Amino acid sequence: MNIYRIRGGEALKGEVDISGAKNAALPILAATILTDETITLENVPKVNDTVIMVETLEKLGSSVEYLDDNTLRINTSAIDKYEVKNPNIKKIRASYYFAGALLGRYRQAVVPLPGGCNIGGRGLDMHEKGFEALGASVKITASDIVVDGTEAELSGTRIYMDKVSVGATINIMLAAVLTPGKTIIEGAAKEPHVVDVANFINGIGGHISGAGTDRIRITGVQSLRGGTYAVIPDQIEAGTFMMAAAITHGDITVKNVIPTHLESISSKLKEIGCKIQESDDWVRVIGPAGRLKRTQVKTLPYPGFPTDMQPQISVALGLADGISTVVESIFDNRFMYVNELKKMGCNITVDESTTAYIDGVEYYQGANMTSPDLRAGAALVLAALAAKGGSDIDGIEYIERGYENFDKKLRQLGADIQKMEV
Ligand code: UD1
Numbered sequence: 001m002n003i004y005r006i007r008g009g010e011a012l013k014g015e016v017d018i019s020g021a022k023n024a025a026l027p028i029l030a031a032t033i034l035t036d037e038t039i040t041l042e043n044v045p046k047v048n049d050t051v052i053m054v055e056t057l058e059k060l061g062s063s064v065e066y067l068d069d070n071t072l073r074i075n076t077s078a079i080d081k082y083e084v085k086n087p088n089i090k091k092i093r094a095s096y097y098f099a100g101a102l103l104g105r106y107r108q109a110v111v112p113l114p115g116g117c118n119i120g121g122r123g124l125d126m127h128e129k130g131f132e133a134l135g136a137s138v139k140i141t142a143s144d145i146v147v148d149g150t151e152a153e154l155s156g157t158r159i160y161m162d163k164v165s166v167g168a169t170i171n172i173m174l175a176a177v178l179t180p181g182k183t184i185i186e187g188a189a190k191e192p193h194v195v196d197v198a199n200f201i202n203g204i205g206g207h208i209s210g211a212g213t214d215r216i217r218i219t220g221v222q223s224l225r226g227g228t229y230a231v232i233p234d235q236i237e238a239g240t241f242m243m244a245a246a247i248t249h250g251d252i253t254v255k256n257v258i259p260t261h262l263e264s265i266s267s268k269l270k271e272i273g274c275k276i277q278e279s280d281d282w283v284r285v286i287g288p289a290g291r292l293k294r295t296q297v298k299t300l301p302y303p304g305f306p307t308d309m310q311p312q313i314s315v316a317l318g319l320a321d322g323i324s325t326v327v328e329s330i331f332d333n334r335f336m337y338v339n340e341l342k343k344m345g346c347n348i349t350v351d352e353s354t355t356a357y358i359d360g361v362e363y364y365q366g367a368n369m370t371s372p373d374l375r376a377g378a379a380l381v382l383a384a385l386a387a388k389g390g391s392d393i394d395g396i397e398y399i400e401r402g403y404e405n406f407d408k409k410l411r412q413l414g415a416d417i418q419k420m421e422v
Pocket of ligand 1: 125127165332
């Protein structure tokens with residue numbers, strides 16, 4: 001088993017290059033199924049989730065070549081099966097994108113039910129509703145999502161989403177790109193990775209407009225071409241390093257980012273006492289010399305404050321002067337890290353699984369902790385970096401699902417963190 005061994009107390013300083021966005025790369029990898037021609041994808045983060053997606057593409061019959069750690073050449077024209085079989089696929093949530101992509105291209109798919117982080121009930125009803133509206137039949141069995149569009153002709157339609165869902169918005173896009181007629185998604189998610197998937201598909205001949213607004217229009221085309229595409233920078237990885245500057249009273253410049261994607265995070269950091277400077281493709285966060293200030297946070301769909309940054313900002317507020325509240329409005333089980341954080345002396349209580357009340361302390365004390373999920377794991381690492389004394393964190397395979405070279409990048413900023421086998 002691997003752990004991170006961390007000795008806290010260093011102010012993190014310097015520059016860090018942000019990797020490509022995991023949550024954009026995953027659906028774009030699935031979207032390569034929509035064309036017979038060769039795709040070259042750049043800026044793909046080499047993290048466990050993308051490696052599992054690649055493995056699965058190969059098992060379906062695609063050829064995938066790593067030109068370097070972050071550049072892949074993919075050709076999916078030899079896919080000859082529509083049933084996804086990879087024991088590792090259960091570890092990730094994004095497996096559901098194979099359902100949309102295989103349905104779109106081959107009109108049928110059998111995909112194991114998604115796994116991923118246990119951060120609350122993560123339904124599939126919006127995905128199901130979208131596929132059915134396009135004319136497919138959908139069965140959710142005890143183990144699989146079974147989608148069949150071979151009985152009747154699929155055709156474009158208007159779909160009203162009952163809740164804002166990143167996964168369902170992208171999945172319906174994937175299924176609709178090659179479906180005749182016009183598909184309109186009302187109440188679509190507006191996250192940067194939704195826009196990135198649309199840009200990728202349009203770049204190879206698709207017809208998607210309105211991505212980034214709550215109404216996306218897709219006009220079906222007969223086929224897509226090949227091409228080269230670079231994935232956008234990871235909003236959440238950037239936000240995590242920005243929060244590290246605040247928590248450790250450091251000074252970090254995140255490079256290769258799109259600052260507009262980080263606005264909700266930058267603005268909270270200003271509220272809690274950090275200085276922010278930014279240019280076209282970098283943001284610099286300077287933590288205050290004294291205590292952080294208290295504030296209130298509510299997670300919301302983009303452009304609101306991201307749920308994937310909720311644990312990290314809670315760790316920061318645990319060190320702020322006064323009482324802060326953090327309301328989680330997207331997932332119903334996203335405070336599982338709280339008991340771990342309490343081991344460090346954090347004064348945090350959670351009400352009805354949705355609201356955390358945090359009475360800031362002056363410092364955290366090092367402790368041994370278990371990472372309960374991807375983002376919470378990263379947040380515990382930040383807490384340990386700010387703590388007095390040493391901490392061991394296990395369960396780091398969760399963290400490695402989403403952060404490329406996390407320990408190495410932190411060391412470059414001056415952190416005392418080692419990955420060790422125990
Ligand atoms: C994606 C991201 C995840 C991020 C989340 C919200 C990936 C692989 N994961 O997850 O990191 O935290 O967006 O930004 O990109 N819901 C339903 N029925 C559905 C679909 C969703 O009830 O059919 C609910 C979910 O339970 C949740 C909310 O809608 O409460 C938002 O979920 P969604 O946006 O779909 O998140 P994911 O795509 O799972």
